[in-house]
Amino acid sequence: MSDLAIIIRNMNKWYGKFHVLKNINMEVKVGEKIVVCGPSGSGKSTMIRCVNRLEEHQSGDIIVDGIELSDDLKSIDKVRAEVGMCFQHFNLFPHLTVLENCTIAPQWIRKVPQKEAEEAAMRYLERVKIADQALKYPGQLSGGQQQRVAIARSLCMEPKIMLFDEPTSALDPEMISEVLETMVNLAETGMTMVCVTHEMGFARSVADRVVFMDGGEIVEENVPEQFFSNPQMDRTQMFLEQIIRH
Amino acid sequence: MAKVFVPTPPSPPPNSSTPAIQWLKRNFFNSPFSIVMTLLSVYVIWSIVPFALNWAILDATWTGTDRTGCDANPDGACWAALRVRFWQVMLGRFYGANPEEIWRPLVIFALFVVIAYLLLSETLPGEYRLYLGGFALIVFPVLTYGLIHGGMFGLKVAATSQWGGFMLTLILAVGGIVLAFPLGIVLALGRRSSLPVVQWLSITFIEFWRANPLITILFMASNLLPLFLPSEIEVDKVARALVAITLFQSAYTAEAIRGGLASIPKGQFEAADSLGFKYHHTMGLIVLPQALKVSIPAIVNTFIALFKDTTLVGIVGLLDVFRMAQTVSRSTEWKGFDYETYIFSALIFFMCCYGMSRYSQSIERKLNREHKD
């Protein structure tokens, strides 16, 4: 039980009448790296956003680090304290410096004294190789740099699980690799990670499992070698052919 | 083997000749219609300006302690009237009659200018601006009342019924906007709340004040309210006007701030949520600092409207700068010099409102620049 970081059981979600997520079942072990892929609109974002309750599911269970997500606000707070998230468009706070972006949450939520919070933030900024920009504002950084700051910002809350929603798809090609490198480094520290991404190179080298979604369902789930060389479902084959052609 | 790529060095743009003439052509002579309009305007200016200049400046009576000089010079303006009554028009009856006390409002005014400058320009680091903002909101109003009203520390009492002029205009307008500001924030957040009751209450409140003209509200505050209150409670006239103006202005401030809140992308809320922020953190640390900045031009615009509206307090018997100036040309001493007093109060309003409107434009330009980055 305790070696499972995330359990999703028979989870369903609707937007009005639209059935976005259909009977999702998934388990993520502590330290595991999962890559989620699938065509646009298949529900990948919606699924991982359910894990930290940015979206609410309507039936089934989601259990994160032993805490069941329910309407109870306490459980939501507890889960969010364990889970960090990176977004496609970074969503840094533009009115705060890079350093303040990283310290504001620890200072106000976990009541870490300013000096300690700043020291920790500098350590994480160091790790994502952007410490020299700490006093700049997000608007002064490139997309790749902003995304690395966003990763550092999440890490400053010392999460056990990190969620990534297409962290590189808003980036120019030249900046993708610096973000992926940061994610690979993070993976090496043993972090539990769920990444929605179409970077198949990253999936091959880092993922323990690849999950393929379409039409709100998990179509196929396999270790990377099997997933890429020997997909079981025709839908998966079609998808892989398409992204390889690009 | 690959060829070496040599980047082309930059060259200056082709230069355009005689920019001044081009500018004239583009702005004043770019079509037959605009040529006609330009010539017409030049003619109008030509026939008015010399006359106005002579009347207002060259032929005007600037000095004198009574009207004899002005009466002898009917073709020029009589600025002597306003010079003699200057402090009364600026500061009201009490300070007009007690020139040795005018340092009190002047000290407050100087402080006000310094605080406003420090808060609005970006010279102070954020932390100190926060402290100064707190000082301006809590200590400064008390200080203003204490010093201008007096009655303690051996200061002569200047009863609020004796307040007036530009000082009263400023107190009502600035007091109104400052008090309306926190109320406006609460109302704007309330209007966007997910709790239906809160939302409904906010909407009703905002729409009630927006649906009534300020003059009606002032009238109700001064004439109807006392009917409902027990007769031994007598609320000060200035205070009643200030409350009415505050409630009225809070609705407009709320709408301006709501515009700012709507401009904050959803991603900011999501990032805050994912970091574990609670509602008050998200709003106080992330959303409002950004939203308020965006709404400054809109708030300044509503403030300009309010500033001009303060002349309406005349109908409840308060003498703002316009009414105070009017009393000059209605006094037996200076009877008949109406143009001078109207022009004088128009100039004061023009300077204040034009300044604010330029300020709001510069903020807007700055925000646009920041958004492009």
Ligand SMILES: Nc1ncnc2c1ncn2[C@@H]1O[C@H](COP(=O)(O)OP(=O)(O)OP(=O)(O)O)[C@@H](O)[C@H]1O
């Ligand atoms: N708030 C919403 N209200 C209604 N429908 C929504 C909402 N958010 C998403 N959807 C719909 O739900 C479906 C799944 O969306 P989701 O964003 O999870 O897809 P995705 O797999 O992440 O796609 P992409 O690769 O484009 O990001 C889409 O059809 C989308 O139109």
Ligand SMILES: [Mg+2]
């Ligand atoms: Mg998505």
